[in-house]
Amino acid sequence: MSRAATNLQIDSARLWGTIHDTAQFGATPKGGVRRLTLSAEDKQVRDWFRKACEEAGLEVHVDALGSMFGLRKGRDMSKPPIGVGSHLDTQPTGGKYDGILGTLAALEMVRTLNDAGIETELPICICNWTNEEGSRFAPAMMASAAYVGDFTTDDILSRKDAEGVTVAQALDSIGYRGDAPVGRQKFTSFVELHIEQGPILEAENKTIGVVDSGQGVLWYDGKITGFESHAGSTPMPLRRDALATLSEIVLAMESIAKKHGPKAVGTIGEAVIAAPSRNVIPGEIAFTVDCRSADAAIMDALDRDLRAAIAEIAARRKVDVKLDLVWRKAPTHFDPRLVDAVENAATQLGYSHRRITSGAGHDACNLNTVMPAAMVFVPCKDGISHNELEDATQADCAAGANVLMHTVLALAGVAS
């Protein structure tokens, strides 16, 4: 790589400016962003992004699910480009960085390469994937899942939002139903920059997370049937209390996840007592469980240990507990060569860094099933995301964009 390319840095102020300028599209009073996929606000940011790409000399096209691709030519056009990007849609009360940083950092990289007059061997394609969040249409990461063949395009086009509007109708209404078949845009590999959405980097005072894996997920629906009875007249030893049963399950899940830690988490996020009343012992509770690990063997152990704990608790308390697995997603193991490329870039740039597992799902996790992919994380304040309070520093965003750019340069190669 040339000395110019080796020392290349993105324009931190320009990146920060685009993040805050585009945050106007769907800005909320509390400083967050509400930009549901394929909404009027999403059209605004898409129009802005298309124009910015075109002004940077990229050839923009849109696929049948609205995902946007901006191609920067390389010297060797016989090979597919290095894909770079993320998403511009947000949660209903989302922040300014989730997805947005990764997409705008890809644009900033192109602008920086343009300014420095750097040509790459392989082409580069920057991406804005439709509906990563899944808040308006299910499932989340819809477009990248269709891209890798988990769903057909027609299936996804027929999905409806809460008002009954289909993806097809929503795409048409904002003019983003493109001509390109989903999956036609091939990539040599894909790299995504994202905020961590967790507290680890901040807690350990690291600037860069070199993401080597993504957690697999187990989702369960549970139901406890005890016996509803009078809080005053039912002696403690004769109770079949559904809430006390749930309480033991919650604490069992916590201790099982800790036992298999640090590479495991387990959460009971929803619990609803049927017909709750202040003076009635809860008789029935519906609950959900979310278990994750990047290690398939640990996922199996979580499932086994949770089921064993529940069986023991239910038998001892003479209650019935049903636990149904409703979703299982295998762990992601990012391509080792790409992970090394991210780590090398961070090392060369002098940023503190650590290997990290992505706790959440990302488009790169889907893409990794059909091509080499990797991710770069930067810290976010207090680990808060999917929240208007989501925050990240200008320095960390710039560091992430620099690592992203140098990873892409290493993968694409600099034409001498």
Next chain:
Amino acid sequence: MSRAATNLQIDSARLWGTIHDTAQFGATPKGGVRRLTLSAEDKQVRDWFRKACEEAGLEVHVDALGSMFGLRKGRDMSKPPIGVGSHLDTQPTGGKYDGILGTLAALEMVRTLNDAGIETELPICICNWTNEEGSRFAPAMMASAAYVGDFTTDDILSRKDAEGVTVAQALDSIGYRGDAPVGRQKFTSFVELHIEQGPILEAENKTIGVVDSGQGVLWYDGKITGFESHAGSTPMPLRRDALATLSEIVLAMESIAKKHGPKAVGTIGEAVIAAPSRNVIPGEIAFTVDCRSADAAIMDALDRDLRAAIAEIAARRKVDVKLDLVWRKAPTHFDPRLVDAVENAATQLGYSHRRITSGAGHDACNLNTVMPAAMVFVPCKDGISHNELEDATQADCAAGANVLMHTVLALAGVAS
């Protein structure tokens, strides 16, 4: 007491018949009763009850809150009557026995005395107290509470149901706003028969509960504030999980109540997670606590131990837990002479019996604050009450009515 009075038995089939005949007023498809206080169905049963009382030769009057009183004269009219009765209103999905048994057993007693030609020294007054249940208008045991001076009549008349109808309007609409000032009908003492609404008598195979006390009640509103965060990306040691906190509180409440058992119960009946989501660690939970004991010192200990446990849990988990006492009701200690009278009646009649504490509140608990009062319990199936499945046997209902009658005869005295 004459030999005729000593051997007197109520007519079991007649009592059983009135219980099932009147269950038509508000009958539900599942075999229960929906007879909310002062509703059209309540008017039906009140009209029936008034007519039955008049046919039994009683002088019926109604007070300003709709409570009904049927007076059977005694030889000595210079003293107030022995009060006997309960309530005819039900929960929205109530049963055929709660309150109804005690009111109709009082009527059956009068019919039996009439048939046997027995005159008592003191008069007897059978009662149907308005709104014991509290399902339509708060508070429960409204009329007896006003009777003993806990509320003014005007205050109670102004209470509204969920549709905004006042007690005064509801009374007027069914024609049961009586002329008699609340509290004018005095009693020498009061006896109430009721189903246990708990599982103790059935579990111990006893026919009669000699109720010597009623539990005091502590009601709390609680709120846990932890930190809402991503279920996938927040490591176990960095969580501030409101549901795991609640779980420890629920189990602490359970073990504290057991520690002070058998004379203590503690229940968390309501728990609502704010903005629950399958993949979000619960950040905020509102909950309620109901603690009871018939021993004031144990009530103090329950309060002290619960607060200490919560303080320890909250500090260890770095979450905030607020616990506000919203109601404290002192324990009831029924009049020892009346309790002995109930026990003597059960012994003389040859029924198995045990002393018992009432877990729930009853009109007799209110009345005991201004006059000697006592209660008789009979078993109900599986301890189930406030439920359409509520059930009791004909034999147990008759046994309870016999104990009630002989207690009243002992208190009123039989004119020789």
